[in-house]
Structure formats: C-alpha cells, structure tokens
Amino acid sequence: MKGLVLKDFYVMQYYKKNVLIMLAMVVVLSIVMPGGYTFAPIMLMMYMMMISASLQTFDERAGWDKYAATLPCGPKAIVGARYLFYVLAMVVFMVAGFALGGILALVRGAEAGWLPELAASFAVVSGLMLLVLAISTPIAYKWGAERARVLMIVVMMVPYLAVILLLPYLEPFFTRIGDANSMLLLGVAAGVFLLLFVLSFFLSARIYAKKEF
Numbered sequence: 745m746k747g748l749v750l751k752d753f754y755v756m757q758y759y760k761k762n763v764l765i766m767l768a769m770v771v772v773l774s775i776v777m778p779g780g781y782t783f784a785p786i787m788l789m790m791y792m793m794m795i796s797a798s799l800q801t802f803d804e805r806a807g808w809d810k811y812a813a814t815l816p817c818g819p820k821a822i823v824g825a826r827y828l829f830y831v832l833a834m835v836v837f838m839v840a841g842f843a844l845g846g847i848l849a850l851v852r853g854a855e856a857g858w859l860p861e862l863a864a865s866f867a868v869v870s871g872l873m874l875l876v877l878a879i880s881t882p883i884a885y886k887w888g889a890e891r892a893r894v895l896m897i898v899v900m901m902v903p904y905l906a907v908i909l910l911l912p913y914l915e916p917f918f919t920r921i922g923d924a925n926s927m928l929l930l931g932v933a934a935g936v937f938l939l940l941f942v943l944s945f946f947l948s949a950r951i952y953a954k955k956e957f
Contacts, residue, residue, distance in 0.1 A: 745817070748825030749832065755802050756833075759795045766791050774848050782845060782865045790869060792837040796830060800881070800889035809955070819953040823885070827945045830877050838866055871937040878937075878944035885951045 770788050803809060812822050842862065849858045884892035 745821050745825045745828070748812075748817075748822060749829045752796075752799050752826065752829040753833075755799055756795060758802075763792070763795070771844070771848075775852070782862055786841070786865055786869045788837065788841050788844065790873070792833065796833045798889075798893070799826070799829075800884040800892065804889050820949045823945065823949040823952050826881070827941070827948070830881075834870060834873060838870065842866060867934060871933055874937040874941045878940045882944055882948045882951055885948050885955070 767788060773787075815822070845862045846859075849862065880892040880895055883895055
C-alpha cells in the first residue's frame with residue numbers, strides 16, 4: 745500500500761508550478777484583505793484538495809486500473825491507498841496552511857483570539873473536504889472522474905453559498921469559539937463527516953471490486 749500512496753504523491757508533482765503560483769496569489773490577497781490570516785490557509789487547502797481529487801482523472805487517462813488489477817493486492821488495498829492519500833494530503837496541507845495563517849496573523853498583528861478562530865475555520869473546511877471526497881470518490885469509481893468533478897463543484901458551491909447567506913447568523917458562533925457548546929458542536933460535526941468518509945471507503949471498495957477492466 746505504501747507504493748500506491750507514493751504513486752499519488754508523485755502524480756501531484758505535476759501541479760507543482762500551479763501550487764506555487766496559487767500560494768503567491770493567496771499570500772498577496774491575505775495581506776490586503778481584512779482577516780486574511782484565515783482566508784489564505786483555507787483557500788490553499790481547498791485548492792490542494794481539489795488537486796488531490798483530480799488524481800482519478802489521471803488514473804483513467806493512464807489506464808491505471810488495468811495495471812492495478814495485475815498487482816498482488818485486492819480492491820480494498822487499492823481503494824484504501826487512495827483514501828489514505830486523501831487523509832495524509834489533508835494533514836500535510838492543514839499543517840502548512842495553519843503555519844501560513846499563524847505567520848500572517850503574527851505579522852499583521854491580529855487581535856487576541858485569532859488562534860481558536862483559525863482552528864475553527866480549519867475544522868469547518870476539513871469537514872467539508874471530507875464530505876466532498878466521500879461523495880465524489882464512489883461516483884468517480886462508478887461512473888468516471890468527469891462526472892465526479894462536476895458533482896464536486898456543485899457540492900462545494902452549495903455550502904460555500906450557504907455560509908455566505910448565513911454569515912450574519914454564524915458570526916455569534918465564531919465569536920464564541922472555545923466555549924463548551926461550540927467545541928461540542930464542532931466535535932459532533934467532525935465525527936459525522938469522518939463516519940461518512942469511512943462509509944464512502946467501503947462503498948468505493950465494493951464498486952471497485954465489481955468493475956471489469
């Protein structure tokens with residue numbers, strides 16, 4: 745499984761130049777925007793996860809599944825490696841984004857309480873990314889990466905628009921980040937998203953096992 749995970753990381757190097765350009769744009773925007781220390785790492789993480797999800801398209805174009813079928817590992821290992829890659833990529837991008845957000849907050853002299861706010865923002869974005877991947881990955885295995893890509897855009901736009909519309913009502917929640925009720929709510933939401941992600945893995949493994957290459 746280690747080799748399968750490394751394969752995905754090697755494929756991601758194809759986007760290296762795009763990531764550097766995106767990083768530069770995000771840093772500039774975060775400097776000129778108020779509260780940019782939360783904007784920068786979140787946008788970077790969302791962009792990175794979209795790149796990660798596009799790996800399915802590379803596999804289809806390269807005929808990877810036909811080759812993978814000859815490997816001495818079952819469908820669960822092949823699909824599990826992709827889900828493990830998603831988790832590892834999310835952790836790497838989260839650490840990098842959190843470090844970037846912290847540096848920007850310190851440089852810009854953010855108000856007290858920026859750390860819980862940044863952590864809550866990451867928790868929300870991470871949950872949404874798990875939800876997007878949990879829905880799009882089984883569809884990619886079943887009907888192809890292009891259909892999954894369209895669905896991913898829709899799934900990402902719905903909560904984004906919902907947050908914009910509900911922002912005035914959500915502000916009190918973010919100002920209370922750190923109290924018991926807010927942390928409990930974030931914990932429950934994280935548990936639900938993680939459960940959906942695990943169920944998605946089993947569904948994807950079942951779909952992949954029935955495919956003919």
